[in-house]
Amino acid sequence: MSESLQTERKNATFNIKELTDTLNGGPEETRKRKQIESLVFNTPAFHRQDRFQLSREEIYDYSIKVYGELIKLCKKENIEIRYDNPDYVRLVGCIPEEIPVGLHVGMFSSSISDQGTEEQQKKWIPLARNFKIFGTYAQTELAHGTFVRGLETTATYDESKQEFILNSPTITSTKWWPGFLGRTSNHAVIAAQLYTKSKCYGIHMFIVQLRDLKDHKPLPGVTIGDIGDKFGFDTVDNGFLRLDNVHIPRENMLMKYAKVTPEGKYLPPTNAKVAYSAMTLIRVVLVRGSAKALASASTIAIRYSAVRHQTETAPGKEPQVLDYVTQQYKLFPQLATALAFGFAGNYMIDTFNKIHSEISSGQLDALSELHGISSGLKAYTTDTATAGIEVCRRACGGHGYSNACGIQHIYANVLPCVTLEGENTVMYLQAASKVISTIKRLEQLRRSGMDQDEAWNTAGIELVQAAKAHCHYFIVKNYLRSLEKLNMTPSLRKVMNSIALLYGNYGIDENAGDFLESGFMTGEQLNLVKAKILQLLSEVRRNAVAVVDAFDFDDKYLRSILGAYDGDVYNRLYNWAKSSPLNKTEVHSSYTEYLQQLLKSKL
Ligand SMILES: CCCCCCCCCCCCCC(=O)SCCNC(=O)CCNC(=O)[C@H](O)C(C)(C)COP(=O)(O)OP(=O)(O)OC[C@H]1O[C@@H](n2cnc3c(N)ncnc32)[C@H](O)[C@@H]1OP(=O)(O)O
Numbered sequence: 001m002s003e004s005l006q007t008e009r010k011n012a013t014f015n016i017k018e019l020t021d022t023l024n025g026g027p028e029e030t031r032k033r034k035q036i037e038s039l040v041f042n043t044p045a046f047h048r049q050d051r052f053q054l055s056r057e058e059i060y061d062y063s064i065k066v067y068g069e070l071i072k073l074c075k076k077e078n079i080e081i082r083y084d085n086p087d088y089v090r091l092v093g094c095i096p097e098e099i100p101v102g103l104h105v106g107m108f109s110s111s112i113s114d115q116g117t118e119e120q121q122k123k124w125i126p127l128a129r130n131f132k133i134f135g136t137y138a139q140t141e142l143a144h145g146t147f148v149r150g151l152e153t154t155a156t157y158d159e160s161k162q163e164f165i166l167n168s169p170t171i172t173s174t175k176w177w178p179g180f181l182g183r184t185s186n187h188a189v190i191a192a193q194l195y196t197k198s199k200c201y202g203i204h205m206f207i208v209q210l211r212d213l214k215d216h217k218p219l220p221g222v223t224i225g226d227i228g229d230k231f232g233f234d235t236v237d238n239g240f241l242r243l244d245n246v247h248i249p250r251e252n253m254l255m256k257y258a259k260v261t262p263e264g265k266y267l268p269p270t271n272a273k274v275a276y277s278a279m280t281l282i283r284v285v286l287v288r289g290s291a292k293a294l295a296s297a298s299t300i301a302i303r304y305s306a307v308r309h310q311t312e313t314a315p316g317k318e319p320q321v322l323d324y325v326t327q328q329y330k331l332f333p334q335l336a337t338a339l340a341f342g343f344a345g346n347y348m349i350d351t352f353n354k355i356h357s358e359i360s361s362g363q364l365d366a367l368s369e370l371h372g373i374s375s376g377l378k379a380y381t382t383d384t385a386t387a388g389i390e391v392c393r394r395a396c397g398g399h400g401y402s403n404a405c406g407i408q409h410i411y412a413n414v415l416p417c418v419t420l421e422g423e424n425t426v427m428y429l430q431a432a433s434k435v436i437s438t439i440k441r442l443e444q445l446r447r448s449g450m451d452q453d454e455a456w457n458t459a460g461i462e463l464v465q466a467a468k469a470h471c472h473y474f475i476v477k478n479y480l481r482s483l484e485k486l487n488m489t490p491s492l493r494k495v496m497n498s499i500a501l502l503y504g505n506y507g508i509d510e511n512a513g514d515f516l517e518s519g520f521m522t523g524e525q526l527n528l529v530k531a532k533i534l535q536l537l538s539e540v541r542r543n544a545v546a547v548v549d550a551f552d553f554d555d556k557y558l559r560s561i562l563g564a565y566d567g568d569v570y571n572r573l574y575n576w577a578k579s580s581p582l583n584k585t586e587v588h589s590s591y592t593e594y595l596q597q598l599l600k601s602k603l
């Protein structure tokens with residue numbers, strides 16, 4: 001165990017276990033989490049030491065193996081795989097890979113349970129829940145992701161056969177990006193333009209079988225595959241799909257809200273946007289996901305900064321890099337943000353559960369409110385977490401660039417979240433129709449003769465800024481309210497208050513221009529904010545390692561040499577280097593193939 005980390009832990013002014021329990025929702029919740037986690041951490045099949053040295057094909061193979069192991073484990077332990085089962089959420093939450101179960105449960109099955117009739121649910125949900133079928137959510141196309149109404153895939157009703165016929169009429173209508181579509185899924189919920197009696201009724205969802213259940217071969221009319229290598233998400237076979245006259249029974253259109261009768265009559269839903277429910281669920285989940293990702297990266301960078309000593313500041317004294325105020329100014333706001341987003345994530349899950357049960361019972365009034373807040377917070381938290389994770393990586397210096405750091409993987413998997421489930425600018429704009437002050441500006445533009453679309457586009461930058469400011473304000477308010485409600489010992493409360501104040505003051509400092517421009521604060525007041533931040537950084541310094549310890553990430557989850565609990569960074573780094581595939585033999589084969597020739601040549 002690193003002496004530096006031991007000292008940090010000894011010097012903490014609060015009880016680490018108390019904070020872990022507080023963040024988990026009580027000691028009993030911590031116990032349940034640890035019990036579930038031990039199932040994963042004690043099953044060797046979930047872990048590969050050489051994970052970061054595998055080829056793309058091997059990584060995909062590994063992710064499917066993990067998927068299978070997870071399903072077996074759930075069956076053995078009697079854990080029902082559904083997104084609203086806390087034990088399942090705990091279990092899947094300690095697997096640090098993207099595996100197909102997320103989309104299968106979170107988008108494929110949830111679309112059916114939210115938008116399917118009782119009969120459809122009776123037929124499909126047991127098949128999905130028992131993994132007799134593997135599903136994904138195929139909406140995005142080559143030419144249209146954001147503009148859902150512009151999708152080109154068609155589902156045309158043929159009343160003589162009571163079937164829908166699905167087609168990708170153009171290259172641009174090829175489904176593109178859906179996760180686990182390329183090689184894994186045999187079914188998909190597909191978004192397509194519904195046609196009946198020669199009239200288009202817009203986007204609706206259809207369950208389509210894509211592959212044979214016996215040999216997994218694509219069914220007639222289905223052309224399907226992986227879209228190729230990406231920045232990250234290397235476990236995922238994001239796919240392409242073309243449909244050529246694929247027939248499905250009428251009953252495969254999800255018909256809880258919108259319906260097509262056997263005779264081909266279209267019956268509209270009370271709110272067409274109810275068809276977007278799966279996207280809303282994942283946007284909500286991503287708020288908590290951002291918090292967890294930033295907490296993981298903060299843990300690695302803060303532990304490493306306590307172990308790392310650099311630059312002799314007095315004879316024989318090389319301080320821990322965590323003692324430099326500049327390092328604290330990089331890292332402690334990330335720690336504070338992770339906590340703030342954690343509370344925002346809890347708020348979103350509670351709000352989602354409340355509104356979701358209203359929607360299930362047919363009351364759709366709060367759908368738009370849920371959409372506004374989930375869009376804004378999804379964008380704000382994924383944007384901020386992505387930037388914060390990179391700050392953590394850079395704070396690890398040179399070793400931060402090695403895959404041994406562990407932050408790269410976190411970054412690569414959070415990065416697409418600023419695009420998937422709604423590109424963030426577009427999501428901010430969805431949240432901005434909800435911010436009162438921007439309406440004034442829009443009215444001004446309208447009075448100057450612009451039409452609604454023109455005015456909206458012209459005010460776009462301000463609208464996005466307003467949405468960001470609103471999300472930030474909401475998160476600060478929710479953070480302070482959540483702390484007030486928690487039952488904590490005075491020593492823990494003191495630490496948590498300092499971190500919350502740091503979050504608030506740092507936010508003002510970062511956006512100082514806006515506060516000055518609006519006349520809300522003077523330069524003198526901003527100087528007070530800066531002084532307060534310095535004071536708070538020194539308060540947080542003493543407890544920083546203990547706070548990240550309280551997140552309680554297992555080393556098997558973090559997979560970081562720089563951020564492991566024992567801080568034995570240098571021995572581990574040396575062993576990591578020795579295990580590099582390039583070091584397998586004493587002399588690499590390229591020597592005899594090329595270098596030796598060069599040495600022998602008479603150039
Ligand atoms: C962090 C670490 C985690 C790691 C891994 C996680 C893995 C995750 C895996 C996930 C894999 C990724 C999986 C994927 O990526 S799945 C694909 C995700 N795709 C998208 O998210 C597409 C984004 N685009 C849209 O959602 C729509 O097209 C938007 C919203 C832009 C416009 O829409 P549309 O073109 O239809 O517009 P309209 O003009 O007809 O209507 C506008 C009106 O509609 C209201 N409205 C709009 N939407 C909703 C809604 N949902 N609930 C309630 N209401 C809604 C809106 O407020 C407005 O209301 P009002 O103002 O008129 O009253």
Ligand SMILES: Cc1cc2nc3c(=O)[nH]c(=O)nc-3n(C[C@H](O)[C@H](O)[C@H](O)COP(=O)(O)OP(=O)(O)OC[C@H]3O[C@@H](n4cnc5c(N)ncnc54)[C@H](O)[C@@H]3O)c2cc1C
Nearest residue numbers: 137138139140144145146177178179416419420421422425
């Ligand atoms: C890793 C990953 C996984 C994915 N998984 C799935 C999946 O499982 N299923 C699925 O169906 N899809 C999936 N997607 C697709 C994803 O949902 C879309 O890529 C996303 O919704 C963005 O759409 P787009 O690609 O069309 O971006 P575009 O809309 O083309 O964005 C390009 C630029 O245009 C801007 N822009 C677009 N419209 C507007 C506007 N109205 N106002 C202002 N600016 C605008 C954007 O801000 C952005 O800067 C996935 C994508 C990725 C990267």
